[in-house]
Amino acid sequence: MLQLLRKIAFPFSLIYLLIITVRNYFYDIGVFKSKTPNTPTICIGNLSVGGTGKTPMIEYVIRLLETRKLAMLSRGYKRKSVGFQLGNEESTVLDLGDEPYQIQQKFPTKSIAVDANRLNGIAQLEQLIKPAVILLDDAFQHRKVNPHLSILLTSYACLYPRDWYLPTGNLRDSKREARRAQLIIVTKCPTNLSEEDKVAITRQIKPKIHQKVLFTSLDYAEKFKDDLGQTVDDILFQDKQIAVVTGIASPEPFIQHLAALNLNFEHLEFSDHHHFTATELKRINGFDVVITTEKDFVRLNGKVDSLYYLEVAHKFSEKDKSVLKETLESVF
Template identity: 55%
Template sequence: MQLLRKILFPVSLIYALVVYVRNYFYDRGWLSSKKFTTPTICIGNLSVGGTGKTPMAEFIIKRLREQYKVALLSRGYKRKSSGFLLANENTSVEEMGDEPFQIYSKFRNISVAVDADRQNGIAKLQSLISPEVILLDDAFQHRKVSCHSYILLTPYDNLYVNDWYLPTGDLRDARNQAQRAQVIVVTKCPKNLSLEKRKAIRGKLKPKANQIVLFCYFEYGTMLLGKNEISLQEINFKDITLVTGIANPKPLVSYLKGRGLTFEHLCFADHHYFSGDEIRELNSKEFVLTTEKDYVRLKDKVANLWYISVEHKFYEEDEGVLLNEITAVIQQNS
């Protein structure tokens, strides 16, 4: 795969040119962006997948939902529906897409909608729901909407400044577009990342004077969730099959191995929809462990299925800094 990526380097140059021209047209105002009255906060990245956008959306929702009327708008990647769709108790994961359905399942006191046309989606939410804040999931490249604030995520082990354009690298947008972000969050850091290393990363990112750089790490749950709860210690002697359909399962695999677990790993592409044969194979396994995103697609199809939860944890005062920034944006634009 790495060899193929190198061979496709000329294609990446063409891709880079297309990205540059598109952004130039938006920056010069030759392509128009629309700003809505409702405060809109974008959670996005410059690369393809694997930065922790869904856990970040959940992190923000948990801290805003008691104070504000929150709505989340997503494209609903790989959903089997089209147009605008507002989640309700009869909506399926196939109609919504796995990530927005996961969020709707956990947070019934907010509104979750999908629409590839973000302008239309925001207008519909304003008309139907009148939210006080709208979170846009994975919309950094969707420049038809001009958001009130941008939160840009970049993973510790693949900072956007060290990456290259698709298909040779993972970048889907230009590195200089990071300047549009008010907050840059370095995700998936080691839990004990030193102040010196954080300072070095800030030096690599070269933030502008008005940009905030924060750091967080993944914290996995110690209880596995499914039809019932079971602790990680209780499954040590089971025949475990780990199933992942996410962009980057390496942090989860490393965590489980660090806890002393031995397991078979069935690794699928991000947002994978499981075939009948794959479902039958999974039902033949003694204990199937998966991610929460995969769980929402498999829970009614696989019997011996559990998932491990994950959430972002910020270092020291960083959490307060992020929430203060978001709250200020909402108050200034309400």
């Protein structure tokens, strides 16, 4: 039914394409102004509405730049706070949003901030923190900021050259804008992706002379974690009534991974960044065990009993990892 509605909405996608094309053209010719920050700024984003693995990529980049005085700026989607917020020990998921809060918890020594106005957020960080580098989360389409480096993510299962525009497809920005990226990373690839397949995908992307195409797959942790951060084996879940709860843009790889572990579960799927109602939580708590993603865990923790999550990271070849690190260092 959803696919049928998307096809019916095709005329609206043409209108949407016209609007974003005109908007980008006005930025290109200077009618709308872009500002390059004084601080080296790295943008990590995509052309689609989600599902490319931005949060694990942010975490990966933070680890590669661990020795730098780093700050991350995000919009903080669906947070309850307003304006600029700098994360601290007392911050909650409602203050920062699920993804920034997750990163704040994993990297407490880094400065994690949210602001829908990216220029204001950057100015605040420069004044308060004076970071050596600022990571912009999901800001590729926010052209008021002209970053020093742009990393564009596209998922293997839904490459942007093969996608279409909202609401028929998943693209929220023009395919032509991919030219602004220095790195294009194809995420969520099969672990056995051949060199021939990589060449074929690169041909579809048609990178410009200044661009490099890299490939990464998802690397799930071997063990689950509970609400105390302690690791447990999946054998603990045998003969239990299990609910797998997801509120992310693309849960398919997560579900496929759990199915490969031979777990018998019911998948309760919600929209991206979903805030759970009392009725939904009551249903979820009716299961013996609840398994969720790391991103969903920060919204469910304290509200659901017997809650476990599985960490995930990006995995690059040594060659592509080296290219990524070298490109990141080039901004300094």
